[in-house]
Amino acid sequence: MTDSLGWRKKFGVIIPSTNTIVEPDFYRMTVPGVTPHISRIHIRDQNLSSDEAFENLLQQIRVEIEYAVQRVMTAEPDYMVMGMSAETFWDGVEGNRKFTKMISDWAGGLPVATGAEACERALKLFNVKKIGVVTPYQPVGDRNVVRFFNDLGFEVTAIKGLRCPTAIAIAHVTQDELRNALLEVNKDADALVQVGTNLSMVGLADEAERWLGKPVIAINAATYWMALRDNGINEKVYGAGRLLREY
16 A cells, blocks of 8 residues: 555654654655655764763664664555764764664664765765765764765865753754854865754755855755655756755
């Protein structure tokens, strides 16, 4: 039987329980016949005030994530989408590939979109080499992001880690703060990348591409673009950046 609303594809979307941005972002970018179905990883201690606290949050994710996958699989999705990004960058490209395989194995072999791989595809599509990066992370997170992009041959010319004190505080970062962060990492970069799925950047990135004159990749837009295109869904989506509008 075909799902009455997700008659083209149903996406199983995994996010931390503290994340309040991915779900509305994905709803704003969806197209007819494609439905995102959210499953939340229980975050009991959302402190992010230090490298040690950041690592502790990732450990919580590693313990809980399989349960989140199992729960969303009961909705019988066609494809998996990671609505969290730090873990998808961890330990460079090799770590990303292992993480993707792990999620796919838990999901019965379904293909998986991750934010890290979506950014990789987008940067290769735009044929750029030098990038500026904005994150909500502590330094340990920033180092893993830089390692991932360096593994692929990209040069991170500047990175701005906002060092948000808690997981939920990431969603409290203002548009002015994000705009200033983009400007700070813009020098010498051919493209800008925002990671951290709980930062609200999709609309701002779309605007920033116009006034900066270069690609500005918001991770939620890139991840949803990857998911749609992997499934042969090629409609243009407006207001979320060049990827969804032009490619």
